[in-house]
Amino acid sequence: MEQPAISDYGYLSDCRSGALVSRAGSIDWWCPHRFDSPSVFARLLDPNGGHWRLAPVAVGHTGHRVQRSYQPNTLVLRTVHHTAEGSVAVTDALAAEEGARAHEIGMRSPAVLLRVVEGLSGRVTMSLDYRPRPEYGLLTPYLRELPDGAVASVAGSMALVLRCTGLPLRVEHDRVRQTFTVDEGQVLGFDLAYAPAYGAEPARLDPVRALTDTVLAWEAFRESHQYQGRYPEVVRHSATVLTGLTYARSGAVAAAATTSLPERIGGDRNYDYRFCWLRDFAMTMRALWVAACPTESSRLFEWAARSIGRVGSDPVPVLFGLQGERDVSEHVCPHLAGYAGTGPVRIGNDAWRQRQLDVPGEVISAVWRLHDYLGDQLPVDLRDMVFGLTEQVAATWRLPDRGIWEQRDRERHYLSSKALCWVAMDRAVRLAPQLGERADVRRWAGIRDEIRATVLRDGFDERRGAFTGALGSPELDAAALYLPVVGFLPATDPRMRATIEAIERELGGADGLVHRWEGDPAGFVLCSFWLVECLVLAGERERAARLFERVSGHANDVGLFSEQIDPVTGAHLGNTPQALSHIGQVNAAWRLTDPILD
Template identity: 60%
Template sequence: MSASMIAEYGLLSDCASAALVSRDGSIDWWCPGRFDAPSVFGRLLDADAGHWTLCPVASSDRRTEREYVDDSLVLRTVHHTRDGDVAVTEGLVAEPGARGHELGQNSPMVLARVVEGLSGTVRMRCEYVPRPEYGLIVPYLHCRDGEVQADAGPLTLILRSPVPLDCAHGRAYAEFDVRAGQVLGFDLAFAPAYGPPPRHLDPVPALAETVEAWRVIRELHPYDGRYPDLVRRSALVVQGLTYRPSGAVVAAVTTSLPERLGGTDNYDYRYAWLRDFILTVRALWVTTCPEETGRLFDWAARSAGRTGDEPVPIMYGATGERDLSEYSLDHLRGYADSRPVRVGNDAWHQRQHDVPGLLIGAHLLQDEIRDLSEESKALLVGLAEQATHWREPDAGMWEDRGPGRHYVASKAMCWGALDSAVKLAPLLGPRADPERWATVRDEIRATVLRDAWNDRVGAFTGAIGSLELDASVLVMPGTGIVPATDPRMRATIEAIATDLTTDGLVRRWPDDPAGFVACTFWLVECLAMAGETARAAALFERAAARANDLGLFAEQIDPRTGAHLGNTPLALSHVGLIGAAWRLTKPSFV
């Protein structure tokens, strides 16, 4: 059996690592320990890279329903078969007693699954095929006393099973009956090979504790705006993508899921992008969690360190690692034969002018609720100085790996950086230079309004001198460089709505293979800011309906088939939904 369609997967998270489980009950992706660790289940990228399946034996005439338990990331799947009904409840469990933001601080690294007979008698199968190091290692399995121990390379895995398992050739298997009222718990514990042994937790109470931990997080994130159910789900996904020990929010939990099936644009998204910083901060701020936005600021300042003439890296590892050098896993076939499969991301050393604007703007949003440390002041001054180099080309928001260009969104972000820095200058100490910053800021605006507009296209194009539309310019009204009501910005919005939008999904550029979820929500915001609230709401609702049955979005969606594409679940897609919902609530929100 190969990997399921991307939209068929549900997310499990303990705010340190994540797993993906298919509708059919197969865990096809788990990187225990932290989001960017090597996988032990990697069938998502290769049929032979490991999985753990727990589902009814009969596949025909089976109907499946699933939902998260009480707004947690504990998943309950009900399988309806001819012989009866059975539920599987599963999750990456919380530390016993952990509540709210304590979740993930000291993760026990245990994956628990509980089978419950609901009616009749259902024949089930358990197939456990661990393949550590992205499928490179076939471990020896030792079956004894209800446990299956796998010792392989740098890790130990112990599966506790209530049913006997037959072990052979790195695979453990069992078929068993579940009667109505019967409850069977499985738990899989991970630990590094040369440390304390894996922890074991009773699956039933462990999952109940985990639901309670997530419930407290939900209560810490009240939201008073339109589409509250959708916003709460997306906020929970953002929480699930947060590496709690540092506060960083990773872009996604997967690597190398393709933008185009069979294509080569397959990248590792298990890192934290500063590009997404202000949007994530705003999402957390909208859901009223200043504690987490503060931790995110601290992470960014610590990760960036002292700034100099070199540009600030656009992304970091979850604990602030800079060197994310990329390499290929040539032994993996890739999702839908999409190669290469990559680990690391060479975009980490690109120049992107949007980074200063995102970081400084994020601090401006927060300056009333937290004091700036000396490190933060130094960082903000350094970022403002970097924004004064706005005339240099960069890689742009979409991380073009070719020669740099003069991307319009990047220029707008430099304008936003300096505009925010001028406003923050009284808090930044003696190194602040607001008069010079204001002069450069005004130069940027004059240049963008003069040179970014293209009469032949009738819109602001993606790069100065280009004839190609690019949805990245939808960020311009949000920076303040030009209002959405400006006639040329309105014309640009209409051009994107007409020429880059198919079935309610916005592509980034004309040849983009599918709609980019975040860009669709940015168009919603622009329409709302332009005063077209009803039209914006209709587009929002149409886009939100494209989520999978659990409310999850990947990076892109094919407007013809509805198939999700790219890495999943994508933080930028979900913070885009939150931002659009809030913009529809308060169109004048900055």
């Protein structure tokens, strides 16, 4: 089978786990226990990684045509196949708990994949190919037929049961593979239920009824969010995707649903993004606030405060597991070839060990964003956290670090890291009335001003005529676009204006995509939306709107973004769907609505 493009995949979520389904009807990725747990389907990363295909036999043949879309305001995906025999719809979802509505999704998810087939016209011959491979493809399960026509799969720590209403399923060695026909008006429902091997049995649902209930649950989510800005459909959809990347039991938002999708085919920057980054925290908070999602933003804040805990002299971890785990050590799966043969496939992410000096600034700025809602004095644990983070920045801001792009070669004095150290001290000074008597305003303000002077003196390269990626370096870096976004320097400042123009000229392109640095193989979606924000702040709102629409046009046919996009081919690259890309889109849409975002 030819490897589908990353943009060929739609995304399903139950706010516990995520699954990817291709235009050809194959579910090639699903980690059913939670986003960062072992997969049962991983053909996304290796032809033998496991999959579940359900589609017309005619897929890929002459005359076959596909239309797909999400049910409005949901992550329930409907794919219509038009063939020479007729037309059939397959609707896919990860089931919500029966009766769940809005924020209840994912709290007690049944971990069931739903697939409902509906004959629209003619008689269409369908193909089913079910081949689970648990533990990232390491295990071949025992499959056995059950008296009710279902198939049980048991291997290692998990059990799976595949059922269909009205179609007995037959095992063929290590898979279920059969054909059947669907007539106009006929409906067949499939459900694949997961459970730990040594616990309760997998849930049993009526797939048609469960699908209806899941649609209602998602619709209730969106009904509670009243976004009033520009591009409302785009913002609501991106907010839905962010909700679908949220692990509901803790409130953490995964950076993406996948691991090891490459930034460049044939490269080695393939990382596991199924965790929650503190860097993304403030950006996510801003996006959820913009999209009028107060419950999600407050739950995310609670997760961050609990995960960080008491702040000491050691650097705050860059990222955490979805329930606040600190050690997410990385290892390689040598048995998986990688997407399009691009290895290595990594599980875990060793960036958690890095020093990244921007992280406290992101967290403190998020506290500042919510300060109006937190009362005249912050709760004791929150005061301790802000105080500890501020003192940590005061003691460490002169050190080099790994930077916002988490470089794995050596530490440098990254411009964006220093600017976020300034943000930390600036927001701490503003929060001083709510921090109590320990707030050392005069000293903090002095350090804030010293950081600013250092960045302005050493971060601007006179020969290049721009702020660069690291102090004393001549190399451009699109992270400099973050300076106006966080309020470090106005976009109208001549030095910042020159930097925006240099980045647009040398790191941008006619397609609207902005590369992170010279030699970066593809456009980075978040940076492209940062440029939109910078243009708004520089007073070029009309040009910003045109750029916003051009960048938004790079989403796939169901409105999803990966991390990067090839400017030549338009191919999506990197993990998908990528939270930062959708966060960037939401924040840029609101910036076009109201330039005063903070």
